[in-house]
Amino acid sequence: MESAVADFAARVAELAGSESWSADFGNAKVRVDRSRWVEAVEAVRDGAGLAFFSFLSAIDWSNEVAVGDPLEETVEERYEVLVRLSSGKNNDSVTLSTDLPKNDARIQTLSNVYGGANWHEREAAEMFGIEFEGHPNLDRLYLTDEFEGHPLRKTYPLLSREIKPWPGMVDVEDMPSTENPEADSGGVAEQLPSNAEGVAVPSEEGDEA
């Protein structure tokens, strides 16, 4: 199965005119140059028969984060726009992605290629502040008109955590046989104890039926 995914990724990369592709963890991913974005997507749609538009979104690669864990190694700061296309006949499916520099977050719209891109691009635009050139109506989708800022950017803080710390830290007690979590107050993630609700307990208790 792995090799089938890799073969498909190679084929799509060829159609898209790109050299870099990967197929880790069953995810066929092809990196495309920003200037060839629309042509590449069209070529993939027509050449590989991927008529189904799954989603379009973005990842904010940033070294300073206001929420969550910071990255262990420094990365080049950019927005990575992902679009997922798949086939309506078999399980061929691929992620195409391209990088946008943070100071120039513009890209061509895909709404002329796939009708479904319309709403997805509106969402990405308001969440990340990316501008999609040529989009028919880049209005707000989720957020109110008075909203300021772009919530899914890593620099946008989760305001409820600023105002008060995660309430679970107060409530959860130590389990008898586990170690104490480190009570480090830096960053939000460190406040979460390791034996919080929902963390998998080793399966000594997995009984037979």
Add this chain to the structure above:
Amino acid sequence: MSQTLDPRAAAHVSEVAVSVELQTPGMTINIGPQHPSTHGVLRLVAELDGERIVNVEPVIGYMHRGYEKLSEVRTYPQITALVNRIDWVSGFANEIPFIVAVERLMEIEVPERAQYIRLILTELARISNHLVFLSSYPLELGASTPLMHALREREHVLELIEGVTGGRFHPNFNRIGGVKPAAGGGSTQKKLAQDLPKGFLAETRAAMERVFAICDDLDTLVMGNEIFHARTKGVAIVPPDLALAYGVSGPNLRGSGVAFDLRKHENYLPYDKFDFDVAVGENGDCFDRYSVRHEEVRQAARIVGQAIDDIPSGPLQAKVPRVIKVPKGETYVRAENPKGEMGYYVVSEGGRIPYRLKIRSASFSNLSILSWALKGLLVPDIIALLGSLDFVLGDVDR
């Protein structure tokens, strides 16, 4: 005072009145956000010309809870609890693609028994979701009786889900590597932890009998009704290529004639061990979407019946470390949820919390076809189409 009206002048007056009438602008009405039929807080701004629709613009975001941002501050097990609230009618099914994505990144193999239990619960969630749809859709068209009958049968299914997981709508039952033991599970009750509750197999068989019975009832009561046919056949046809381009998935896509079911193509759960058919419609109108879901209930009950007889014994969860750290990588797993294709794109940078979680929800894409499909139809057809797309706002807005 009593001069007779000059007939030629009178004719002129009436002409003027008529031409003023014809220039009357259309009416713009606002349907929602609080409205009995919009499945939640959805607002539709409709420009009308009499009863004809000129343009409909959906306004969403009333239920936006910021799931993707919240996922960036939660550990993977905590996200499981968050995620089954996206599509609250089919609670269990929301967790599956996420858990499978994490298991794929961690390269864990899930024991067979856990997979079977996941499959059974997913199909029960599908039955529960579709029963709500099959009975609330005629309600929106005016027939209130099917709702009462179908919800009564749905109670049996929900009791089954509750017996196994402890929750009717938000089970939070999946664990990374398997499922949670059914009862107990805290440290003092580790040894007493049971598996599936006693009598589960027999009760499930009985419940599936009732599900088949209610399907037959709905067949005669709703699908055989002439008025229902008149309201739904030929209404709001969605052509297959447009459906694919917009990302419409699930029963909506199959209603348009595209025979694509992720259960047959993806291997996130062992569906290949069971025998079931994929229901496909012909025209892509509201009636086809209804009948596809109707048939899917029967097929889901069939799968559950087969799975119940075959559950293997074994552990319920693979060995996983106490603290879940997911290695660096990205993956996308999609599943055939009752509402359509639901997928999670997990970007992990090697920590306890994901770097980015993109939730691809079925109803978001299903709803985006609304403006296109409603052009030129009548106002009651808005309700017919909204109902037949079967979306919930939690799924649309996340």
Add this chain to the structure above:
Amino acid sequence: MTFVAVEINFYLLLVLKILVITGVMLGGLLPVILGELKIGAHMQSRVGPYYAGGRWGWAQPMADGLKFFQKEDLIPAAADRHVYKIAPYLLMVSTLSLFVIIPFSPDLIAVDLDLGIFFALAISSLSTLGVLMAGWSSGNKYSLMGGLRAAAQIIAYELPLVLAVIGVVIQAGTLSMVGIVEAQIDMGVPFLIGGQLVGFVIFFIASLAELNRTPFDLPLAESELVMGYLTEYSGFRFAIFFLAEYAGIVAVSAIASTLFLGGYGFWGLDSTVFGPFVLAAKVGILAFLMIWIRWSWPRMREDQLQTLAWKWLIPISLANIMVTAIFKVVF
């Protein structure tokens, strides 16, 4: 009143008749409301009214009525006040007037007009006006749409209603209600069997539309227009609309049973004694049929409704008249 030997003052008689008619209307209306609630509930595997008045909930309609009467009198700011206030009463008057010509027995009829049925059809058209007034004056786009839909529907279905009755009139040879029933008794079978089956079906469908009952309740479609032309009405005024609807069911069922089912006559039973009970039974059967249909079927869309009226019911009823006339002349 011929069996009373005493001469009663005309005006006293008038007041007496008004009171009796109102009493009959209320007496007929409350069981129908209760029937709708209980029968509908049992058809949906529910119980229905359970607390007001013991297990059978017989006091529920009265309790509902009292509840409505003691509510606050709200008039929306954008409403046209005078029209808003008059609309419910107009509807009620047009429905109440139908009871005037219903024969409960050969002697028990408020006024035995020579034009009995003609009067009934004419005065029931006033309901269009009431509905339009309600929809327009509420100052709400939804209500306006509901009112316009209702008016269009009622006007469309007036024609089949009238044409279906003509067949009966041709066969009976008179417009007077008592005369029609006597003709059926003379014929030995009610007109339903005696040649007016098609006419009965058309009359029944058309009357469902006149009353805005499912499957023709689009003007009141809760799932689309949140009660349509009744959206802005609450309290006492809503109660009047509500009562007018159910009074309409009783009245129309009574007229239908008089015209087609033989009215107060039943083979072998003395009409003057058993007449009212026979009529009540027939009204009950038709009301049950209306309730049954309401709880089983979805509603029709506006254009389908109009198509049904104009393309199907009117031609069929015209054909019915022709066939009846031919039979009457030839045989």
